[in-house]
Amino acid sequence: MTKSIVCLQPLTSEQQDLIRAAAPDYTITLGDAKNPDLALLADAEIVIGWAKGISDTLLRQDSPLRWVQTWSAGVEKLPLERLEERGILLTNASGVHAEPITAVILGFMLMFTRNLHTAMRNQLNRRWHSDGSESELTGKTAVIAGTGAIGSETARIAKAFRMKTIGISRSGKADDNFDEVYTTDKLSGAVSNGDFVINTLPLTDETRMLFDADMFSAFRQGAYYINIGRGATTNTGDLMDALNSGRLAGAGLDVFEKEPLPEDHPLWDMEKVIITPHCAGSTDRYADRIVEIFTENLKSYLADGEPNRNKVDYSRQY
Structure with a gap:
């Protein structure tokens, strides 16, 4: 089975190419956080971002999901207990903002x-x-x-x-x-x-x-x-x-x-x-910084089995 990365946020072709270069054996597919494709997510090993209504698909017993990279620094809206129970690696966007x-x-x-x-x-x-x-x-x-x-x-x-x-x-x-x-x-x-x-x-x-x-x-x-x-x-x-x-x-x-x-x-x-309307962290360089963190972590994930930056400590909830 092809190893799959699904990103629920928009990425430019250049940003996608950086991810492909870091993990040539993986596919990178863009999804839509507002209208997530559950069939696409069902086969994902790595997901970038999160969305409502995807937990049951991603956290089912036979899911191939191993790692979630959030699009935000905060993770309080994610099902942290279920992610921890399934042993899912979780990294956030700390440092982007x-x-x-x-x-x-x-x-x-x-x-x-x-x-x-x-x-x-x-x-x-x-x-x-x-x-x-x-x-x-x-x-x-x-x-x-x-x-x-x-x-x-x-x-x-x-x-x-x-x-x-x-x-x-x-x-x-x-x-x-x-x-x-x-x-x-x-x-x-x-x-x-x-x-x-x-x-x-x-x-x-x-x-x-x-x-x-x-x-x-x-x-x-x-x-x-x-x-x-x-x-x-x-x-x-x-x-x-x-x-x-x-x-x-x-x-x-x-x-x-x-x-x-x-x-x-x-x-x-x-x-x-x-x-201000919860926009303090918004910037036209946001996606570039996320991709930079993610590709660095992706190389570590492939080499050592886990990312080396921004790992969320479930016991601390951040």
């Missing part, structure tokens, strides 16, 4: 410090106004929850603005881009030092609703909150309370508990909030 998401994070920070968000609203109303509260990033502190590729790159760029950077991670392992790194149990103490608190965390059992009323009460008065991780790591009601009370000066949000954010949601009308 660092540059574009860092740009969005710094964009939020610059907009808030320079009051560009209010300037844009004033422009729509042809209003020439400044309340004189413009500030700058120099000398301010960024507390970044998550010191992976996105958090580390954000800290590196923040250093160019002469900011202090504090990282939070499970391990507390030092990183050259951070002045200090603490373990997750020190988060509530660390956020009290932040002019900006940046959430880059994945959604796991440990991080669900991590940012709640208690956490926001520990923030420095007048701090800003930025979430580009996962919406369900934050209690939206508690966040709005912190904004309305003045505890928080503003929030830059790319992710939400419910997406798309409903048209009647009160967040839309909050002048302290900047909203």
